[in-house]
Amino acid sequence: MAFLPELVLLATALALFVVCLGNNRLRAARRAALFGGLAVLLACGLCLGENATLFDGAYRVDAFSQFLKLIFALGFLFAILLAGELPDIRGDIRPEFFLFLSLSVAGLFMLVSSIDVITLFVALQTAAFPLYLLVPMRREREGQRVQMESAIKYVMFGIAANGVTLFGLSYLFGLTGSTSLPVMMAKLGTLAGSPLAVAGLALTFAGIFYKLAVFPFHFWTPDVYQGASHESAGIIASLPKIGAVAILIRFATLAAPDNRAIAMLLTCLAVASMFYGNLIALVQTDLKRLLGFSGIAHAGYALVGFVALDGAGYTAALYYITGYLFMTLACFVVIARVSKDGVNVAMSDLAGLHHRSPLLAVTLLVGIFALAGVPPFVGFMGKLALLKAALARGHLWLVIIAVINTAIAVYYYLCVIREAFARDTAGQSPIVLDASTRLLCWLLIIGTVALGLAPSAILDLLAASLH
């Protein structure tokens, strides 16, 4: 019973595999994925309170992992709705998109339950490899092969970062003689301040930072966002980041509560990510590249919570990145639907959006202002929780730098709003949305507002699950 969500998801993946064997099975694949996604969501809801340890202590099902699986299942469903008819994926491999998507989500499911570093590493790769494949699946056009370049960058960086992670894990294994995280934690307790442990942890973080797009592991982000199709970029931008934060929590708890060196390292990376992402985003004209750089900055914000190295900070970071799923998908659904024939969307293509499709315009408004950290959306409450956690541990300068970055970021977010609301162009036809897109828009708007205004339940749940 505790393994039910994973089983349902794997069954979905298997079904999709079978569907993919035939020709022109996009519609069937989409139905199967949608049905499977609902079933997974249901299973996750049913197993929310489960507690179990499976596979000889390598796999733990607890409140923490079950909550995250619920979020992943929700994200999975959003991704399927976002994918729609997959206009920008090569015609003959469209059904496979759903197969790889479900396999990647299966990897994320395992990732958050793994408490043995070997399982964890395997899960990390299971989550990553299908995503590597999604990038080059974009349709080729006359003179456009940027997706191949993006895919190569994504894979190369990914494998390099994972190699560094493995190296770091070998240090931790050498220090503790175990691959089980709870054992490691117990043994590392007194050693956590030693240079070897700090080096091991820092190297281990590399693979996680790569997924989260933290400076200096961010180089792939804008290129992959730009090169991948809108649907794939939306998935890469949202789901793996939640997984990254979840395992970062697992490893950060290995560092003793006041590990100055780790806190310092995280502070530097947070500051660098925020400044780098926000300053470069200021001059972007391609909307997806802009979101890529803003994603780097948001990874920096999330790290602000980790600097605190305590439960409040982890809760805040997880809450923030959960909110980020909604905010960023809200932006990507607009990109995917505004885009003509799957071509990348420049800022100026948004002109007159509030005439062309009021619902998309409102979705963009909510998503962008949430990213900017304006209440009443989740971006604000998330930042508040992060800043509060960091300031409570005395990181005043980091907090001030974070809010200054919020102020910098406002400019480019406003530029997006400016294009969509204040500029009008003649002769733009209205955008007609299908029912599933409308549903997705409403779900994302409601989620962004509800998480911002009534986060009590989620925050309590997260805080409780982290103890």
Place this chain on the structure above:
Amino acid sequence: MPTPFYPSEFPILSALIFSPLAAAVIAVLLRSDRALRWWSFLSTLVIALVSLPLFWQFDARTADFQFREHAAWIPWLKINYTLGVDGISVLLVLLTTLLMPLCVLCSWRYIKARVREFMICLLVMETAMLGVFCALDFILFFVFWEAMLIPMTLLIAVWGGPRKIYAALKFFIYTMAGSVLLLVAIIALYLQVGSFDIRQMMGRPYSENFQCWVFLAFFLSFAIKVPMFPFHTWLPAAHVEAPTAGSVLLAGVLLKMGAYGFLRFCLPITPQATHLFTPWMIALSLIGILYGGLTALAQSDLKKLVAYSSVGHMGFCTLGIFALNKDGLDGAILVMINHGVTTSALFIAVGLLYERLHTRELSQAAGLGKFMPVFITFFGVFCLSSMAFPGTNSFIGEFLVLVGGLAWSPWLALALAPGVVLAAAYMLRLLQKVTWGSTNNPRHNGLQDLELREVAALAPLLVLVFWIGLKPAPIARIMEASVKNLLQQVNGAPAKMVANDPTRDSAGRPNNRASWALAEVLTPNQTP
């Protein structure tokens, strides 16, 4: 004590805050523009009428917050949903609810495109503005304070004039950049107090260093909103480009939020720092008064003229606040109300002219007296009110501020006198030109005088001009206890706390004058 209008335990403040939001949700469903206009007008009118009994039911004998509501909101972050009004904020709540129907009226024909979205923005604005004045939890306050930016920016960016994009961006960025440090200050205060409750943050013995930093963070945020002198540059741009209703809300309510912030947070939470920075605040206010006056004198755009006059008026307001005596504070609050009434009326009037002439150039509007007598009557009264003519509302407020300022230091008279004269100069210039300015502008033939709807938009403000001008006692009565309490908070506590501090005199002001060159010039002789 009259019989209560609201049943006991009725959450009147919540009802006031959220009914505009509910009206906005219903507006989403309405299809015809006509129905939307009527729906928005009626709903804001009903909200205004429902809010009126606050005035009578408010117990003026106590400085306590009244009509309080309290509920846990986000326990994990220790954020509560706490509402309440005292003698200062209740007046601002009433001002807001009163201005809203007038905003709808003056947009009746001005807004032709996307009426539904416009009305929704207006109604959401009302929710946010009322929330700012009613919130007693600092985070709740901040949520409303920031949330307000979204509809206001849209009002400017979508329905504004030719340079709307520039104005909207500038407005948003200025305000947001100003308030990010406010958020840090709020969290820092929370870590000292253990609660986001504003009332619990007041009167705590924070260290002076801490107070100074918190004060500066507050100052940056509120001074931009007021706006005080070096931070005022967003105001003319935003005012000029915003549609009439946007200008009215900006001038009538948003600017008040800055001054309200000083009254509600700076003075009671950081009294020592307030005393320390007073000379600087007074100096900035003076510069604002003179600068606003001089710039207004040079404007040829009607809206810009009124906008710069706002800078001057708000200078009087902050001057009164930082005079830190009863006359000054009474005057400052009255200036807030009066400016809300008079400047809103002037913006509505300019908007009416714009609808007819499609320009805001003073020279194009010159000589309207014989074509639009009713309009000129209204316009004349509001111009006189704006220059603080005795018998109108502004006179009372600015007179009290002058009294308070002179009590702080007689030297202020040297600077204030030209400020008052300037106000008269630019307003009389405006009035003279518009009424008798030139003859025979061919565009003026066949101009329509005001119709009933337009008279209805201006008449309530006209009544207020004379009512406050001739009988300010009811308003003064409402705020008296709260002002006294505020004075006690800002003057009483630090004097006790620093009694043994050798670097300060008995009133808690710094003795070390060398570091405060301004304090030397403006030696205060105020009694604590």
